[in-house]
Structure formats: C-alpha cells, structure tokens
Amino acid sequence: MGIWFNRHAISQCARSLIAVCSELHFGARSFCNNLNNGIALKDKKLVRSGRNLIDMFSLHVLLQQCARRRCLLIGKGCHALAIHLGLAADTITCNILINLYTKCGMNDCAHHVFDAMPFKSIVSWNTMIAGYTCNGDDLQALKLFSKMHQEGTQMSEFTLSSTLSACAAKFATIECKQLHTIAMKLALDSNSFVGTAVLDVYAKCNMINDACLVFEKISEKTAVTWSTFFAGLVQNGLHEDALRLFQSSQREGLVEEARCYFSLLISDQIVEPNVLHYSCMVDVLGRSGKTDEALELIQLMPFEPTASMWGSLLGSCRKYRNVGLARLAAEELFKLEPENGGNHALLSDVYAASGSWEDAVLARKYMNDSGAKKDMGSSWINTKGKAHIFGREQKEELFV
Numbered sequence: 001m002g003i004w005f006n007r008h009a010i011s012q013c014a015r016s017l018i019a020v021c022s023e024l025h026f027g028a029r030s031f032c033n034n035l036n037n038g039i040a041l042k043d044k045k046l047v048r049s050g051r052n053l054i055d056m057f058s059l060h061v062l063l064q065q066c067a068r069r070r071c072l073l074i075g076k077g078c079h080a081l082a083i084h085l086g087l088a089a090d091t092i093t094c095n096i097l098i099n100l101y102t103k104c105g106m107n108d109c110a111h112h113v114f115d116a117m118p119f120k121s122i123v124s125w126n127t128m129i130a131g132y133t134c135n136g137d138d139l140q141a142l143k144l145f146s147k148m149h150q151e152g153t154q155m156s157e158f159t160l161s162s163t164l165s166a167c168a169a170k171f172a173t174i175e176c177k178q179l180h181t182i183a184m185k186l187a188l189d190s191n192s193f194v195g196t197a198v199l200d201v202y203a204k205c206n207m208i209n210d211a212c213l214v215f216e217k218i219s220e221k222t223a224v225t226w227s228t229f230f231a232g233l234v235q236n237g238l239h240e241d242a243l244r245l246f247q248s249s250q251r252e253g254l255v256e257e258a259r260c261y262f263s264l265l266i267s268d269q270i271v272e273p274n275v276l277h278y279s280c281m282v283d284v285l286g287r288s289g290k291t292d293e294a295l296e297l298i299q300l301m302p303f304e305p306t307a308s309m310w311g312s313l314l315g316s317c318r319k320y321r322n323v324g325l326a327r328l329a330a331e332e333l334f335k336l337e338p339e340n341g342g343n344h345a346l347l348s349d350v351y352a353a354s355g356s357w358e359d360a361v362l363a364r365k366y367m368n369d370s371g372a373k374k375d376m377g378s379s380w381i382n383t384k385g386k387a388h389i390f391g392r393e394q395k396e397e398l399f400v
Contacts, residue, residue, distance in 0.1 A: 067100040075100045095123050102131025130162040138166035157191045164197035176201040190219045203232025227260035258284040275303040282309050286316030307336040318350045326350040
C-alpha cells in the first residue's frame, strides 16, 4: 500500500532512523552531511531497535537538509519518523514536508500532507501554491488560490506573486485582473514582488498600456522589475521605448538594470545591438568603477572601438585613479584623434589625481610639443530671444 498506509513500514523506518540519529552522536546536521554517500543507512550495525528519540528541532533540520539536497528517500524516512513521534499534524513539520515534496517534484505527496493538516497557516498555502507553480502545475496553483480566497484566508505578497506567476504561464488575463484588484484592496499593488508579477503578466498578454501603469506605481523598482519591463517593451515591438529606457539607465548610473537590458539586447533576435549600445554600456560600467569590465567589453565587442568609448573609459580612470588603464585608453585615443589635445589634458588630469605630478607635467608638455590643441571651453546665455556664446577670454567683456 506504500509508505502512507503501511504502519509496519512506518514503524520500522522510524525505529531505524531513531537508532541512526542516536548512534551518530553528532546531531542532525552532521547526519545530513553523510546523506550523499549513504553510509548512515547502509551500515547495519547502526540500524538497531533503540527507542532514543531526537527532538523536533533536529527532525526539522533533517527535513530541511533533505529538501535542499532533493533527497527524497531520506525525506520519506524522516516523514515516517515524524509520524512515529506524533508530529503528523504539527503545522511547522507539515510545512517543511510540503516544501520537501514539492522540491522533489512530488506534488501529489505534498498535497496529501496539505489536505491532512488540521490547521493551515498562510505559510502552508504559500508553500503549496509556490510548489505547484515551480513544478509547472499552474492550473492547480490557480485552483488552490481560489479555494484559499473562498475560505477567507489572509494573503501576503508571496501568495499573490506566486499565483501571478501561474497566470503568466497560462496567459490568464482575467485571473490576473482579479488578482490585481485583490492586491489593490490589500494595498499591495505597489509592492515590488506583486507589482513585478502583475507587470510580467500584462506584458506577456500584450496589455502593455496596463503594464506601463503598473510599472509607474511600483514604489521600489528592483533590477528584476526594470528588466521585466524592458523585456515587455521589446516583446510588444516597442523597441524605441526600450532603447530609451536603456539610455536612461546609463544617465542615472543604474548598473544592474543596464546590465539586464544589455543582456536582453544581445540575446534578442529582433533588436540588433549596435556600437551605440555598447558605448552606453561601457559608459555605465566605467561610471560605476567597473573599469576592467568596461575594457573587457570593448575588447570583446564585434565592432571597432570608437573614440567616445576610449574617452569615456579614460574619464572613468580619472575618477577612480586607475593609471595603468588610463595609459592604455589614452594610447588608443591618440591613434584615433592625434590632434585632439583634450585627450592629453585628460591623461594629465589622471596623473595629477593619483599624485604623479611629474607624469602630469610631461603629458602637458607632450601635448604642446606635438601641436595637439585643446578646444577652449565656452558657454552661452540667452537674452532677448538670442543665444550668445562666449569663451574664457571674453569674461571681462561679459561683466562690463
């Protein structure tokens, strides 16, 4: 009849595990460290008929380790031990068992434990719904959520986000709108987890206008939120909007967000990345201090590096005082723009920022000797509808 109904098997397995745990002398954690090699169960000398009981905490540790390692055989033995110890109705024990069985892909076993629970906490519902979703049984996840809602059980952001993931997999727009309404009633629609999940469903169901509204309302946008929105724009053919989002992340220095967008651009077949996209990514990495990563991107990209890329990298080297990389970037700039004295001046600034004053003076001297000229700075003002440009040498005239 199987482990569920064979009391003799349950009793025997429980006694064996009790004996094993008592003989090992170093607790549940050490016992789990030996799960992979099977020594603990194969050694017949350890399997005795002792009645030494481990406590509930140690059993929970055993079950959690089994779930983490996807060790179903030992997990079932621990389940038998839980029944032997009278913990079959304990809520925390059952929650851990549900997690174990869903992690091992045994949804039926998990649901058996869930149905038999005399009291189901919100963790019980969340774990079961998340288990169905992770194992691709999205319809059951939606049905279980509906039952939870009918019973009036309190929901959390994790309940909604897990169920919304099932909606996204099934392109269930009606259910998504219902969940979105529930989230608004619970004041969870601006939550990062819930909002991102709603955004994902709307984007996948071609409801991009609704997705935009959800995106704007999310209070704290994570890298996952930004990348989900970016992917939604691309999937719905809004490539220009997606590129503007990528460029805005460059200006605001959102490194992880920009990295997500860039990865999507590289892997997507519709939008073909060009040298401008690579230039933006180099700038983002450099501004955040990841100058070595920026250099690696320049060297690996399928385009010839531009002067703006090397100039951006050189400017970042000044900020983070990376003299070695600054020399490399400057050499490439001198090849591309031999007459641009600004590059020499920027290299001189890098030396000065790092305290290499002699090198700074030499860089300025080389600029003068080579005939390279640095464009003078200028500014402008608008008076009476006309723009007036003036340089540094005109400052006295300006204040007259």
